[in-house]
Structures are given as C-alpha cells and as structure tokens.
Amino acid sequence: MNERRKPYPFDQLEPKWQAIWEKQRAFHATNPGEENFDPTKAKFYVLDMFPYPSGSGLHVGHPEGYTATDIVARYKRLCGFNVLHPMGWDAFGLPAEQYAIKTGQHPAVTTRENVAKFKAQLQRIGFSYDWEREVNTTDPRYYRWTQWIFLKIYNSWLNPATNQAEPISTYGGADPNSVRLAYIAEVPVNWCPELGTVLANEEVVDGKSEVGGFSVVRRPMRQWMLRITAFAERLLDELEGLDWPASIKALQRNWIGKSEGAEIDFTIQQREGRIRVFTTRPDTLYGATYMVLAPENPLVGQITTEDRREAIEKYRTDIAAKSDLERTDLAKEKTGAFTGAFAINPANDEAIPIWIADYVLMGYGTGAIMGVPAHDERDLEFARKFELPVIEVVKPPGGEDAIGFVGDGIAINSPLINGLTSGKAKTKITTWLEERGQGKSAINYKLRDWLFSRQRYWGEPFPVVWEEGNHRALEETELPVVPPPLEDYKPTGTGEPPLAKAKDWIRYSENATRETNTMPQWAGSCWYYLRFCDPGNHERFVGEEAEQYWMGGGKPGGVDLYIGGVEHAVLHLLYARFWHKVLFDLDYLSTPEPFQRLVNQGMILGEDGRKMSKRWGNVIDPLDVIKIHGADAFRCYEMFMGPLEQMKPWSMRGVEGVARFLARVWRLIMNENQAGEWELSTAVRDVAQTKAQQKILHATIKKVTEDIETLSFNTAISQMMIFVNAFTTAEVVPLSSMRTFLILLNPFAPHLSSELWETLSEKFGGSGQITEQAWPDYDEALLVTDEVEVVLQVNGKRRDVITVAIDMPDAELEKAALANPKIAALVAGKTIRKIVVVPKKLVNVVVG
RNA sequence: GCCGAUGUGGCGAAAUGGCAGACGCAACGGACUUAAAAUCCGUUUCCAUUAAUCUGGAGUGUGGGUUCGAGUCCCGCCAUCGGCACCA
Numbered sequence A: 001m002n003e004r005r006k007p008y009p010f011d012q013l014e015p016k017w018q019a020i021w022e023k024q025r026a027f028h029a030t031n032p033g034e035e036n037f038d039p040t041k042a043k044f045y046v047l048d049m050f051p052y053p054s055g056s057g058l059h060v061g062h063p064e065g066y067t068a069t070d071i072v073a074r075y076k077r078l079c080g081f082n083v084l085h086p087m088g089w090d091a092f093g094l095p096a097e098q099y100a101i102k103t104g105q106h107p108a109v110t111t112r113e114n115v116a117k118f119k120a121q122l123q124r125i126g127f128s129y130d131w132e133r134e135v136n137t138t139d140p141r142y143y144r145w146t147q148w149i150f151l152k153i154y155n156s157w158l159n160p161a162t163n164q165a166e167p168i169s170t171y172g173g174a175d176p177n178s179v180r181l182a183y184i185a186e187v188p189v190n191w192c193p194e195l196g197t198v199l200a201n202e203e204v205v206d207g208k209s210e211v212g213g214f215s216v217v218r219r220p221m222r223q224w225m226l227r228i229t230a231f232a233e234r235l236l237d238e239l240e241g242l243d244w245p246a247s248i249k250a251l252q253r254n255w256i257g258k259s260e261g262a263e264i265d266f267t268i269q270q271r272e273g274r275i276r277v278f279t280t281r282p283d284t285l286y287g288a289t290y291m292v293l294a295p296e297n298p299l300v301g302q303i304t305t306e307d308r309r310e311a312i313e314k315y316r317t318d319i320a321a322k323s324d325l326e327r328t329d330l331a332k333e334k335t336g337a338f339t340g341a342f343a344i345n346p347a348n349d350e351a352i353p354i355w356i357a358d359y360v361l362m363g364y365g366t367g368a369i370m371g372v373p374a375h376d377e378r379d380l381e382f383a384r385k386f387e388l389p390v391i392e393v394v395k396p397p398g399g400e401d402a403i404g405f406v407g408d409g410i411a412i413n414s415p416l417i418n419g420l421t422s423g424k425a426k427t428k429i430t431t432w433l434e435e436r437g438q439g440k441s442a443i444n445y446k447l448r449d450w451l452f453s454r455q456r457y458w459g460e461p462f463p464v465v466w467e468e469g470n471h472r473a474l475e476e477t478e479l480p481v482v483p484p485p486l487e488d489y490k491p492t493g494t495g496e497p498p499l500a501k502a503k504d505w506i507r508y509s510e511n512a513t514r515e516t517n518t519m520p521q522w523a524g525s526c527w528y529y530l531r532f533c534d535p536g537n538h539e540r541f542v543g544e545e546a547e548q549y550w551m552g553g554g555k556p557g558g559v560d561l562y563i564g565g566v567e568h569a570v571l572h573l574l575y576a577r578f579w580h581k582v583l584f585d586l587d588y589l590s591t592p593e594p595f596q597r598l599v600n601q602g603m604i605l606g607e608d609g610r611k612m613s614k615r616w617g618n619v620i621d622p623l624d625v626i627k628i629h630g631a632d633a634f635r636c637y638e639m640f641m642g643p644l645e646q647m648k649p650w651s652m653r654g655v656e657g658v659a660r661f662l663a664r665v666w667r668l669i670m671n672e673n674q675a676g677e678w679e680l681s682t683a684v685r686d687v688a689q690t691k692a693q694q695k696i697l698h699a700t701i702k703k704v705t706e707d708i709e710t711l712s713f714n715t716a717i718s719q720m721m722i723f724v725n726a727f728t729t730a731e732v733v734p735l736s737s738m739r740t741f742l743i744l745l746n747p748f749a750p751h752l753s754s755e756l757w758e759t760l761s762e763k764f765g766g767s768g769q770i771t772e773q774a775w776p777d778y779d780e781a782l783l784v785t786d787e788v789e790v791v792l793q794v795n796g797k798r799r800d801v802i803t804v805a806i807d808m809p810d811a812e813l814e815k816a817a818l819a820n821p822k823i824a825a826l827v828a829g830k831t832i833r834k835i836v837v838v839p840k841k842l843v844n845v846v847v848g
Numbered sequence B: 001g002c003c004g005a006u007g008u009g010g011c012g013a014a015a016u017g018g019c020a021g022a023c024g025c026a027a028c029g030g031a032c033u034u035a036a037a038a039u040c041c042g043u044u045u046c047c048a049u050u051a052a053u054c055u056g057g058a059g060u061g062u063g064g065g066u067u068c069g070a071g072u073c074c075c076g077c078c079a080u081c082g083g084c085a086c087c088a
Helices: A010-024 A062-078 A094-103 A107-125 A140-154 A228-237 A246-256 A282-287 A299-303 A306-321 A377-386 A422-435 A544-552 A571-585 A622-629 A631-640 A652-669 A691-709 A713-728 A735-745 A750-764 A810-819 A821-827
Strands: A043-048 A082-084 A156-159 A164-167 A182-192 A197-199 A217-226 A258-268 A274-279 A290-293 A337-344 A351-356 A368-371 A439-445 A464-467 A470-473 A507-509 A512-514 A561-564 A598-600 A670-672 A678-680 A787-794 A797-805 A832-838 A842-847
Touching: A010 A107, A010 A631, A010 A750, A043 A062, A043 A544, A062 A082, A062 A107, A062 A561, A062 A631, A062 A691, A094 A107, A107 A622, A107 A631, A140 A156, A140 A182, A140 A571, A164 A571, A228 A246, A228 A258, A228 A571, A246 A571, A258 A282, A258 A422, A274 A282, A274 A290, A274 A368, A282 A422, A299 A337, A306 A337, A306 A351, A368 A377, A422 A439, A622 A631, A622 A652, A631 A652, A631 A713, A631 A750, A652 A670, A652 A713, A652 A735, A652 A750, A678 A750, A691 A713, A691 A735, A713 A735, A735 A750, A787 A810, A787 A821, A797 A810, A797 A821, A810 A821, A810 A832, A810 A842, A821 A842
Parallel strands: A043 A082, A043 A561, A290 A351, A561 A598, A787 A842
Antiparallel strands: A156 A164, A182 A197, A182 A217, A258 A274, A258 A337, A258 A439, A290 A368, A337 A351, A464 A470, A464 A512, A507 A512, A670 A678, A787 A797, A832 A842
C-alpha cells in the first residue's frame, strides 16, 4: 500500500549522475586525431551483441551481459585504458515488417519508437556506453556501407593459388560469374502456398508455417548466395587461436563439419559415364555391395531401365511430397527403389545394383554413396530391408562381431589391402584408385553456401540491377540504394519480393531493372563492430587510422572482449568471421579475426526455474526492479547471482540482499539526522587505518581486481560484502579506506559510489570525480600477518589447528605438531611413517 | 546416436590437490520498539552424543584408482540440461 521507505535515496542520486555523465561526455572514447586523444593510453574494445529493438523492451536477460561488459569498461577506464564501449541497434527484421502489414505503419517509425524505448531503459541502468557512437543498421548512412561490403564480396573471388579473396579482376577465366563470392543460384526455399510467400527457416516450425500453421514445401527459386564454403578451411583452422568457450568452438567445428575421405568413380554397366561417390571409408570398398543415389540426383533419369521407370518415378514423387521433417525422421524404416542399373566396383570389378533412397541427401557430398552394409548402420538397415548381400571387410580389434562394426580395425576380404589397419588401408586404396584414374582423396564439409536473399521489405536492398537477364553491380557512388516507400507491405503471393510492387523504383534505366530481393537480417550485424570504430565516417566504412587503432592495436588485436548469448554461436559469429576475412584479404582490415575473446552469458530463468516467457507469467521487467531497489542494486544482483556463463534462476529475495549490502555501504558513510535527512557520518574521519583494516582493504583490492579480470563478478561482490561487514562495527571509519573502497565498488555500483565520493570530497577536499581516479594497487606485503593457523592432521584427517609464527621452519612445525596433545594421543604407540609439512598451511602425520 | 556442459546444505553458490559449505537468501533465537517494519547481534550440512558453542562419525551424483592428503586429477557408470542429427 504505502510505499516503503527507500533504504538510501537511489531514486534521486541515480538520475542525477546519469545526467552528469551525459553532460560531461564522461564515457566518450576519442579516436586518433580527435581532440583530447591520448596516444600513450592503450586501447580496450569491449563489445555487447547489439539487440534487436523489439516492441516489448528489455527483459532481465539483456542487461546481464551488458552489466558484465559495463563493469569491465568502467574498470579498464579506471586502469587508464582508452575504452571503446559502444551500443547500437540491429533493427532490420520481421516483427517491424509484420506490424507494418497489420497497421500500415512504416517499419522505420516502429523501429524509431522501439529504439527510443530500449535506449531509455539502458540509460536508466547507468551503462557507460559512448552514445555518440550509436549505430542503427536501418539507417541509410549505415546500410550504405553494408551494401558497399556486398559490392566488395560480389567483386571478389577466392584465388585457390593464394587461398585468399582477391578482386575479380585477377581472375583469368572466361566466366567470372562462376567464381564470384556472391552469386545467383536456383536453390530450394521454404515456400508456403497458402500465405503466398517464402519463409525463413526460423518461421517454419515442424514443417508448418509459424503463422497460420499452413504446410510449407521446398521449391527452387533464384537466390543470391555467398560462397562461405570457400572459407571453410580457414574458418575452421583459425578458430583454434581464439579465446572462446570450448563449447562454441565445438559448435562451429560441428557446423562446418569437415570430413576427410575419398571420392571414388564407379562405371555403369553397359552404359557410358560414371557415378562418383564420397566416402570417409575407402578402405571398405570391397564391402560395397550396392550403390544408392539421392532421389533428386539428375543421373537417376539417365540410368533407370525401362522396366523400373514407373516404380522409380513413383518413389521420387512420393519423396518430393514429403516435408523435411518426415524425410529426416530417424524412427521411420528405410525406403528405396531399384533403378535396374548396375555399377562396377572398381576394386573387384563386380556388378552391384544401383538404388535410390531418401536417406542419401543431394546436398552433401556427390549425392551418391556406395553401400557398405557390414560397416555402416544405415547401409546395414537398408541391406536387411531389401535383402542385399553383406560382406565383412574390417576385422574389429577386440574380436567383437564384424557385422555392424563401424570403427577402425584390420582389413579382410580385400585382396589389395588385407592385413592393413584401417588408416593405412585408406591411404593405400586411395593411391591405387588415383593411379588408375578412378578416385582421389577428398574433403567434404557440411557447411553450405549462405542463402543471402530474402523476399522481404524491411531489409537492405541489393546494390544490383538486371540487364537482359544478367546481373550487374552498381557503382559505389550510387550507394545507398534506399528502398521505396510502399503502401502495402504484404507479400505479393507469387513469390516475388514486396519491392516488386514499387514499379517506378524497379525501373533503373531504359533496359535495366533493380534487384527486388533484400539482404537477410544477419547482414547488418556482420560488421557493426567495425562501424563502431568510426561511426560518423562518410568517406569510408571505417577510417583506416581508426580501424588500425581499435582493431589492430593490442596483442592479438580485434575486439578484446565480446559478450553475448549462445544463440548466436554459429550463425552470427560464423557470418561475421567470414565477412571479416574477405575484407582482411582485400586489405581493408588489420586482423584476420574479429573477436579475440568471447564469453556467453547464461540464460536467466524465472523465479519458478522455467524459461521466462509470457506464457508462464514469470517475466521480470528490469525497470520494475529498479523502481524498488535502484539501478545499482539491479546491476549488482545480476552479477551476484552466480557465474556469468551459467544458467540461473531469478530471485527477488536475492535482489533485496544485494540492496541491503548497498544500503550498508551508504550508512557506513552517511547518517540520518533528526530531521530525517542524510548527512555525512561523523564516524568518517581522516585518520590512519588499523593494521586489520589495511589488511582487509588490500585483500579486497586484490580479490576484486583479479575477479574482474576473470569475469568472476559474484565473488568480487562477496569480497566487498566481507569488507563492508568488517567496517560496520567500527567506531571510526578511516577516510582513506572508504575512498579506495568506493573506487573498487564504482564499476559495480557507479551511481552510489559517485555520490559518496562527491560527499567525501565536499567535506575533506580532493580533486575530481570518482570516474577520473586511478584503480588502486594492492601491496602483497600487507596481506601477510605475523602469525598463521596451521592445520594438524593424522593420516590426512584434521585433528587440531595451532597458531604459529609465519616463518616457523619446517622442522619446528613438525616438532610442534608432535608435541600437540591431540596429535600425541593419536600417534601414541604407533609407528610414524612419514610427516608431510606444507609451510604456513598444515602438518600431516602419517602413522601405520 | 554423436558433440558439449553440469551434478556440493532448505535455496543461489564458494573453495592455486591442503580446515568443504566463504558470501547471500530463507529459517530460527536475541537486542531495539507500545507494536510492527527497518536496523543490529547470534545460530544454521547431516547423524549420534552432551549441561555445553564439548566430543565422535559421515558427507561434494555413483563405483573404482592415483596421492601423505581428492569437490578438485585419472578410468567406468548414472542423471539433468543444451546443440547437432540418415552428413556416407
């Protein structure tokens, strides 16, 4: 009912300091060449994954990572670094467009409103972003350069000789379009006939459209593709040197999906031509008793015999009607059909039947496999279903059953390689095939080229026009290509993008029309970290000097710390690395990798332990928390909950606990007078610290410093609590202890510490705000005391503890232990086998 | 199935191979108060035992191992979570 009294006036001092910081440009990072730039300072670039500004505003998950980076940013500034800590908006996307379809309101308007809301929320939490560097991917001044980078990609190719992206002009072949890093291809997309539109994968749930639940089919359409597969090997290799979580590296490795093996050519019986298969187990070639083509493989029509044609066509039609989900259902039985044709196994010249089956995918390898049922689970299942022969060709090392054994062993029933281990057999058979022109070693990747076009309105238009059926890139001077205003954002229903409705806009010239597809949402986020280095540059996507300073400086270079959610583990982080490498090859960038150190914050669950969602009614709004406890308490609680990377449930009680801690800090320095006003406590005096106070202060400096470096914010806060607990009972609170402590607290609770710092300065003097101070050093010598507690053990079990001089020699410690009555009693009558002495820690007496 | 992560009090969690449970929440007891809130002080892993805050034992998912000593290192198993999934 009646509002509870605030434990300290955060509702006044927090907005006060936020206004001061903004007015003073306190967190503005200066670029080389800018006024006040200090070349003696080292740079530190700490970055958040910028958000999509949705209509519902922030939830408590967003500020978790943001608070972590803010603490690091504030800490590094106090340590004397020139810190780049920016924020922006990844604002192209579906919700704004769908809202536009419903209401007719232009997505730009919706976006502007949402951005304002997000920004106000972030500012209320007191993040120290350099707002002068704010970027928005939907701003023409931004996406002009997104389009410019597309032109660079379009006008490049990967030269196999150098394994680098080079301008297309260095390509000597006849058809440059066949090697461009951006190209056009007919690829299957998710087409929803009911909605009359193409859907992104994320909009398809269980084979149905997310909206309406209509069925979605695969349909080939003309699409822009980016040749990311050309960089597969480098994306894989250069992952190694990055300071990223092992799990994220594993996810990317898995996504790239490198497989080493061989391509083997099988001739077709009584017919011209060959069928090429990819296998990771060329050593099992003698066990290949049949061959399977993907149903969509174009060879199927050519090789099928007349008597089998009807059955094959029926099978292909059935498969085409199936959704991806039905097709990949692992629980279902294997299906397939015999083509009537036979292939010749190059190892033994035996004829083996050629089947088609949907367990072979057109999109991986060559769309054809050799069936080795004895040593592949899927092939075995298929062979059993259709009664095909099973020949064992690998003997397991452990003597288990050879049929169904998929590991490495010894080759058998394989004249050329009998007796060899699987590894050696692979090499030998591959060499043998190579000599006869029937195969070669090969590497395959699961990674596919990036489908880069969308049939959407609210995205970056392509800087491309079409002339007589050919695509042509625009000149850089023609950028930005701005989308036309539309009255109706609905999909056309024909599969043509909404931009196709803008008849005037499409007409580029007499005989050229504009590309009407737009880029996917990932485009803008592929390079935003570069734009932050120099957001106002009108001449270049990022100035050379700025790029070299922020991305090139420092030891490995790049973004020094990047924090964000795991959901971007593969897509955003892989796409951005890809673009970065293209630009690096083309000499626009200083480093081959964008993000040196990556950390994923764990998800924050609701108080009920479930994922926060409207459905469960367990969503926490940061502003509600801030209203009751203040932004500093909110920040500190987010960090105190547990390790940053870990998933953890929210607890309002927990917030109260942290708020109590901050109130204790306040009351350590402030006192409430008779009139109910806060004034500086008379206990705070400019006196020397006691030895004990000095020790705990230095222990706190050490712990907080180390914990910030390792992002262990929860234990840093614990230590500060210990510090405060130790001082609450003190009758005299030394000024110097408080000043140092406030600097340590500043990155965590910037408003409170700023206010208290100012109050102390008013009374005792002192220069500058807390944000202008230097991070304190600790003195290791002050941490040691004259005496230490040494644990006494018998056979590894703690029996007593004694206090001794810190420098007591081992021999004396041993003596003291044996003289201890408890130890003596336990040792009496037994043989002492050994005595382990750990100086300053323990003595362990081993008896037998 | 494959890959990855995680298992510690009533709860969130701490612990360079060296006193398991720091810090916080909750709970209980006390001080202050007419009362409550707030604040401050204390207790709080479990079992047994005790007048006791003594004392003894057990204890970090589970079974082994290495070690004077293991939450921590090694091997096997179980459970939970996340990702990928007919990728030849």
